[in-house]
Amino acid sequence: MLSYNINVLTSDAHLIFDKNTKEKINQNKDIIIGNHVWIGMNAMILKGVEIKDNSIIGAYSLVTKKFCNENIIVAGNPAKIIKENIEWQR
Numbered sequence: 368m369l370s371y372n373i374n375v376l377t378s379d380a381h382l383i384f385d386k387n388t389k390e391k392i393n394q395n396k397d398i399i400i401g402n403h404v405w406i407g408m409n410a411m412i413l414k415g416v417e418i419k420d421n422s423i424i425g426a427y428s429l430v431t432k433k434f435c436n437e438n439i440i441v442a443g444n445p446a447k448i449i450k451e452n453i454e455w456q457r
């Protein structure tokens with residue numbers, strides 16, 4: 368369930384390299400969103416994020432990493448787990 372003004376970015380759009388090795392350090396990464404996930408308004412979801420089934424992303428959250436548990440609420444900047452063992456309905 369998607370609110371408005373949600374951004375989902377699998378790339379940073381510009382490259383970052385290690386100064387010494389010249390290796391690219393900001394690799395593009397897939398984003399995996401489970402079933403029955405509610406994404407709040409103005410959420411920003413960056414490369415590599417994974418959010419599991421029955422979870423919620425709070426309004427204005429900046430989500431930057433994988434969350435391994437189902438049925439959680441993540442929120443804030445950077446998004447952290449604020450509640451666990453939740454269920455939600457439309």
Ligand SMILES: CC(C)(COP(=O)(O)OP(=O)(O)OC[C@H]1O[C@@H](n2cnc3c(N)ncnc32)[C@H](O)[C@@H]1OP(=O)(O)O)[C@@H](O)C(=O)NCCC(=O)NCCS
Pocket residue numbers: 370371406407408423424425426427428440442443444449450
């Ligand atoms: C994520 C959300 C559903 C959680 O609601 P909730 O379970 O009632 O959470 P609470 O209000 O009890 O907040 C719990 C804690 O998380 C914090 N928190 C809640 N939502 C937050 C958010 N979006 N960003 C940062 N922190 C948040 C609260 O400040 C509180 O912190 P504390 O424990 O330090 O006091 C709700 O806050 C939210 O973001 N709602 C907007 C959803 C939306 O966009 N709907 C679509 C409309 S079109």
